[in-house]
Amino acid sequence: MGGMSLVEVKLLGPLEVVADGSRIELRRRKQRALLALLALRAGEVVSTDRLVDDLWGETPPRAAIGSLQNLVSELRKLLGTHLLVTRAPGYVLQLDR
DSSP states (O other), rough: OOTTEEEEOOOOOOEEETTTEEEEHHHOOEEEHHHHHHHHHTTOOHHHHHHHHHHHSOOOOEEEEHHHHHHHHHHHHHHHHHTTETTTTEEEEEEOO
């Protein structure tokens, strides 16, 4: 696999992330919510607008795009940059289903 880790995202019950057999802690609620949104549509581009709407609702804060970018950056550090990819107009979580 060329140094890439096996990552599982378990959505039934509490959200759980396991990389190479070790559990990864996602401490922030929005971080968990973002990962769940992307995992539900793994392999598909999820638009930035859709993610902002789903994470913050009809009245997102002005800094929502920056906050989303920070959340993505944090998830990349935890999961690896090869799994969470920027692809216009948003992001793709590249997991085997």
